[in-house]
Amino acid sequence: MADELYCLPHGSRILVTGANGFVGSNLVHCLLELGFKVRGTVRKPKPWLDELFWDKFGEDSFESAVLPNFEDKELLFQVMQNISGVAHVVSDVSFNSNPEEVVPWVIQAIHNVLEAASKQREIQRVVLTSSALAARFPEHNKEGIVVRENSWNDSAIKEAFNPDTPAHLKGFFCYAASKTEAEKAAWNWVKENKPDFQFNTVLPDFTLGRILHPEIHGSTMGWVRSLTKGDRKIFQTFEPQYFCDVGDIARLHAAALLDPKTVSRRLFGFANRFNLTEIIWIIRKLRPDNTFIPDPPVDDGSDLSEVIPAKDAEKLLQDFFGQEGWKSIEESISDGLEGW
Ligand SMILES: NC(=O)c1ccc[n+]([C@@H]2O[C@H](COP(=O)([O-])OP(=O)(O)OC[C@H]3O[C@@H](n4cnc5c(N)ncnc54)[C@H](OP(=O)(O)O)[C@@H]3O)[C@@H](O)[C@H]2O)c1
Numbered sequence: 001m002a003d004e005l006y007c008l009p010h011g012s013r014i015l016v017t018g019a020n021g022f023v024g025s026n027l028v029h030c031l032l033e034l035g036f037k038v039r040g041t042v043r044k045p046k047p048w049l050d051e052l053f054w055d056k057f058g059e060d061s062f063e064s065a066v067l068p069n070f071e072d073k074e075l076l077f078q079v080m081q082n083i084s085g086v087a088h089v090v091s092d093v094s095f096n097s098n099p100e101e102v103v104p105w106v107i108q109a110i111h112n113v114l115e116a117a118s119k120q121r122e123i124q125r126v127v128l129t130s131s132a133l134a135a136r137f138p139e140h141n142k143e144g145i146v147v148r149e150n151s152w153n154d155s156a157i158k159e160a161f162n163p164d165t166p167a168h169l170k171g172f173f174c175y176a177a178s179k180t181e182a183e184k185a186a187w188n189w190v191k192e193n194k195p196d197f198q199f200n201t202v203l204p205d206f207t208l209g210r211i212l213h214p215e216i217h218g219s220t221m222g223w224v225r226s227l228t229k230g231d232r233k234i235f236q237t238f239e240p241q242y243f244c245d246v247g248d249i250a251r252l253h254a255a256a257l258l259d260p261k262t263v264s265r266r267l268f269g270f271a272n273r274f275n276l277t278e279i280i281w282i283i284r285k286l287r288p289d290n291t292f293i294p295d296p297p298v299d300d301g302s303d304l305s306e307v308i309p310a311k312d313a314e315k316l317l318q319d320f321f322g323q324e325g326w327k328s329i330e331e332s333i334s335d336g337l338e339g340w
Pocket residue numbers: 017018019020021022023024042043044068069070089090091092093094129130131132179203204205206207208218219220221
């Protein structure tokens with residue numbers, strides 16, 4: 001990839017919020033590999049994270065910035081100094097079941113990020129990590145669902161506030177509502193405020209793959225890892241859906257930051273359909289002696305939806321990074337189980 005094809009100055013510093021998370025750390029790694037520098041926000045100092053990137057890319061490559069919250073506008077403004085682009089990866093991933101405690105916070109955080117970025121003239125690109133759940137809820141065995149770039153999960157907010165929602169699903173619906181409403185709010189903010197930077201979003205579906213450090217719990221990949229210890233927690237809320245490798249998700253973020261042709265787009269990280277049965281068979285194949293891996297559910301079905309913009313995202317990975325296509329689920333799970 002020729003340097004002149006990047007829309008941010010090559011070697012400039014990019015801000016990644018939540019640099020210690022599963023997606024955030026893989027995005028930092030991807031940007032450093034491409035020759036950019038990164039400032040990564042963390043809530044508390046994490047010397048192991050600095051060492052992780054310094055060991056591989058040198059001490060000037062990565063710097064962490066402690067940002068305990070996103071309400072402190074002055075600190076946010078300072079963190080964005082001498083930065084060419086911003087990826088806002090942080091979200092409330094606590095699965096807290098009180099929508100009032102989750103949804104407004106996630107919206108306010110992206111508002112504050114966009115406002116602070118608009119005050120820094122050097123910032124040319126801002127990218128928000130949204131979610132597949134901002135476009136739709138996965139529904140197994142339902143035919144005729146077509147997801148387009150302008151699809152929105154309008155039922156998420158209703159389900160989050162619905163008093164009849166079963167208790168075990170409440171946190172999941174609150175999370176989905178926060179992702180939907182925050183992404184909508186971000187697009188509205190950009191439309192109303194017309195900042196100098198360009199804006200894109202990335203919508204990952206269930207993300208699997210490489211966990212860069214033992215201190216990183218690995219989010220969704222962490223749940224899959226736990227199956228090797230007999231932990232069935234993932235069974236409670238899992239619906240057959242699409243998966244995507246975390247490296248592909250990181251590269252979609254990088255393209256959203258760097259590709260001059262990718263402007264005002266929602267990039268859908270939906271590689272292929274999968275279900276729990278498939279995950280369990282893959283893990284059993286990779287760990288044939290493990291007797292803790294639970295039996296798959298009985299007939300867990302399949303996500304039959306057609307996700308049209310996923311083809312554009314795959315083409316972007318091909319055109320911008322020269323890769324053949326999405327990484328396979330077998331490779332992704334194998335990467336995620338490495339050292340486990
Ligand atoms: N994994 C998936 O399948 C998937 C799918 C779709 C979208 N996403 C999105 O990807 C992003 C990263 O998620 P992940 O899967 O990588 O999860 P993760 O590993 O748990 O990372 C979450 C990051 O957000 C930070 N964070 C959480 N709550 C925060 C708060 N209140 N204030 C400041 N920082 C906070 C965490 O910091 P601490 O470590 O200090 O808590 C961590 O750095 C999120 O926006 C998520 O919605 C993930």
